[in-house]
Amino acid sequence: MTTSRDFQRARSPEAKLVREAAILDAARRLGAERGIREVTLTDIAEAVGMHKSAMLRYFETREEIFLRLTAEGWRDWAPALAERLRAIEQPAPDAVAAAFAGTLAARPMFCDLLAQTPLNLERNVSVEKVREFKLTTGAGLGQIVPAVRAALPGLTEQDGVDLVAASTSMAGTFHQIATPGPEVAALYRSDPRFAHALVDVEPRLVRILGAMLRGLAGERAGSA
Amino acid sequence: MTTSRDFQRARSPEAKLVREAAILDAARRLGAERGIREVTLTDIAEAVGMHKSAMLRYFETREEIFLRLTAEGWRDWAPALAERLRAIEQPAPDAVAAAFAGTLAARPMFCDLLAQTPLNLERNVSVEKVREFKLTTGAGLGQIVPAVRAALPGLTEQDGVDLVAASTSMAGTFHQIATPGPEVAALYRSDPRFAHALVDVEPRLVRILGAMLRGLAGERAGSA
Numbered sequence: 001m002t003t004s005r006d007f008q009r010a011r012s013p014e015a016k017l018v019r020e021a022a023i024l025d026a027a028r029r030l031g032a033e034r035g036i037r038e039v040t041l042t043d044i045a046e047a048v049g050m051h052k053s054a055m056l057r058y059f060e061t062r063e064e065i066f067l068r069l070t071a072e073g074w075r076d077w078a079p080a081l082a083e084r085l086r087a088i089e090q091p092a093p094d095a096v097a098a099a100f101a102g103t104l105a106a107r108p109m110f111c112d113l114l115a116q117t118p119l120n121l122e123r124n125v126s127v128e129k130v131r132e133f134k135l136t137t138g139a140g141l142g143q144i145v146p147a148v149r150a151a152l153p154g155l156t157e158q159d160g161v162d163l164v165a166a167s168t169s170m171a172g173t174f175h176q177i178a179t180p181g182p183e184v185a186a187l188y189r190s191d192p193r194f195a196h197a198l199v200d201v202e203p204r205l206v207r208i209l210g211a212m213l214r215g216l217a218g219e220r221a222g223s224a
Numbered sequence: 225m226t227t228s229r230d231f232q233r234a235r236s237p238e239a240k241l242v243r244e245a246a247i248l249d250a251a252r253r254l255g256a257e258r259g260i261r262e263v264t265l266t267d268i269a270e271a272v273g274m275h276k277s278a279m280l281r282y283f284e285t286r287e288e289i290f291l292r293l294t295a296e297g298w299r300d301w302a303p304a305l306a307e308r309l310r311a312i313e314q315p316a317p318d319a320v321a322a323a324f325a326g327t328l329a330a331r332p333m334f335c336d337l338l339a340q341t342p343l344n345l346e347r348n349v350s351v352e353k354v355r356e357f358k359l360t361t362g363a364g365l366g367q368i369v370p371a372v373r374a375a376l377p378g379l380t381e382q383d384g385v386d387l388v389a390a391s392t393s394m395a396g397t398f399h400q401i402a403t404p405g406p407e408v409a410a411l412y413r414s415d416p417r418f419a420h421a422l423v424d425v426e427p428r429l430v431r432i433l434g435a436m437l438r439g440l441a442g443e444r445a446g447s448a
Contacts, residue, residue, distance in 0.1 A: 037343065093439070115343055118400035119261065127407045134412075134421050141420055158431075161420055166432045169397035170390060176342035183351045188358075196365055196385055197358050207382075208390045212432060215317070215439030 020058050022048050024072075027065045032109045035179065036066055036116050063124040070117050071136040073110035077103060078140035085147035093213030094206075096151050100163070101205035104171040111201070112179075115172030140164075152213065154220035163216075167209055174201045244282050246272050248296075251289045256333045259403065260290055260340050287348035294341050295360040297334035301327060302364035309371035317437035318430075320375050324387070325429035328395040335425070336403075339396030364388075376437065378444035387440075391433055398425045 026047035030039045041062040045052040059065045084099040104111060113121070122130050145160030178199040180188070188194045250271035254263045265286040269276040283289045308323040328335060337345070346354050369384030402423045404412070412418045 037347065115397075118397060118404075119339055119343060122404065122408065123261065127411050130404075130408050131411055131418075134418050138417055138420055159435075162428060162432050162435075165398070165423070165428065166390075166394060170393050173339075173342060173393035173397060174389070180342075180346065180354075184346065184354050187351050187355055193362055194355075194358050196362055199389070204386060204389065208386050208436060211383075211386075211439035211443070212436040213439065214442060215435035215437065218438060218442055219435070 016058070019050075023050070023055060023058055023065060024068060028069055028109070031066070031069065031112070036109070036112045039066075041065075060126060060129070061124050063121045064129055066113060066116065067121040067125055067129060067133050070110070070113040070121060071133050073107065073113055074136050074140040077107060077110055078143040082143045082147040085144075085151045088151045091152050091217070093152065093217050094210045096148060096213050097206050097210035099151075100167045100209050101171075101202045104167060104205065105202035108175060108179075111171045111175035113172075114168050115176050117172075152217055155216055156220070159216050159220075163209070163212070166212060167205065170205060170208065171201065174199050174204060240282070243274075247274070247279060247282055247289060248292060252293055252333070255290070255293065255336070260333070260336045263290075265289075284350060284353070285348050287345045288353055290337060290340065291345040291349055291353060291357050294334070294337040294345060295357050297331065297337055298360050298364040301331060301334060302367040306367045306371040309368070309375045312375045315376050315441070317376065317441050318434045320372060320437050321430050321434035323375075324391045324433055325395075325426045328391060328429065329426035332399060332403075335395045335399035337396075338392050339400050341396075376441055379440055380444070383440050383444075387433070387436070390436060391429065394429060394432065395425065398423050398428060 023044060027039065027044050030043055030047060039062075041055070042052055044062070044065065045055045048055070059068075081099060081103045084103060085096065088095045088099070122133070141161060141164055144164055145157060148160045148163060149155050149157070177197070178201050188197045247268060251263065251268050254267055254271060263286075265279070266276055268286070268289065269279045272279070283292075305323060305327045308327060309320065312319045312323070346357070365385060365388055368388055369381060372384045372387060373379050373381070401421070402425050412421045
């Protein structure tokens with residue numbers, strides 16, 4: 001663990017970046033361990049060995065830290081998904097659905113952040129930070145949508161945007177439903193009346209996105 | 225506004241129910257006015273004219289109050305949707321999609337609550353309250369899924385459950401994205417690079433659920 005002393009003077013831009021990276025590292029580690037909702041600003045300050053008041057010189061709020069991690073998540077996920085889509089040789093809705101579901105399910109902390117973003121993270125930061133974040137998601141769409149349209153010719157730009165919106169909103173929500181606390185998880189397994197509450201994120205995404213893409217592909221082929 | 229005096233003694237079960245209803249009414253009114261996230265336990269206590277400590281004898285937490293309103297939302301939405309599905313005369317995926325999208329978009333506070341449920345509301349209440357809530361959502365599924373399968377013969381039970389999961393998770397997330405604060409809303413309208421951040425809940429749900437249902441209906445017909 002880094003001590004407060006190490007962070008006493010960071011007047012150069014480079015030193016500032018080093019501190020920011022240390023704060024983001026601590027938030028990322030704690031978020032992955034216990035879920036975003038359980039991580040407070042105080043937890044991050046303690047993990048990074050800074051006083052909370054000093055940390056607020058680098059990030060306005062707890063939400064800004066996690067919004068930065070969400071942007072980082074988009075910059076990781078979008079090119080990984082685009083690459084997987086480009087590897088699809090024959091137009092196949094199910095292969096596109098599997099690429100979305102597989103790359104999202106492999107990134108559980110990103111799914112956690114996706115659900116937190118519109119509810120919490122975009123609400124407690126300045127407009128300038130929302131602006132930066134939306135430019136990042138826009139750039140992600142700019143990588144994903146053309147790759148979807150190359151994999152399934154006939155799909156429109158709007159189909160691609162709808163697909164990204166559907167997959168990210170469901171991945172976020174299903175991840176939350178699939179990770180209840182231990183007592184609630186025990187409840188769901190205790191009684192067949194709660195079977196509907198047990199969610200396996202990836203297969204459900206594959207089924208729903210697969211059906212959506214078969215519907216879109218059928219319609220576009222029919223109208224072509 | 226009711227005063228604290230009116231609530232001084234509520235020893236009979238009937239009086240307890242009256243107080244509970246008054247608390248739920250206040251929470252519903254405040255939630256509809258300003259969005260669930262902005263309503264604190266103190267706000268509800270003030271609106272209902274009770275001390276916060278007295279209110280905690282009726283509800284364990286703020287989240288329990290809103291989880292009760294979410295259950296009430298399911299008991300309102302499920303039969304309304306089932307009735308609309310039963311009125312569909314010819315099997316038509318788009319009519320089923322329009323029934324889901326229309327009944328959800330007409331209930332903005334329910335959409336707000338749907339997004340809050342797995343992130344917040346189910347986390348800060350007792351297991352017993354989650355259990356009651358899940359029985360309510362299970363009963364809702366029991367009304368909706370058979371009506372979907374009657375409207376689109378060939379769909380499986382799992383197709384119906386997936387459709388409810390897809391529609392409720394997207395309605396919740398899209399509602400949050402569609403209702404940013406005023407400064408962020410102005411940002412989105414200021415620059416075409418943010419066009420992807422502008423969401424119109426109902427048309428987007430119609431497009432996505434319509435494609436999903438055309439895909440499912442096509443597949444089930446093909447395998448029949």
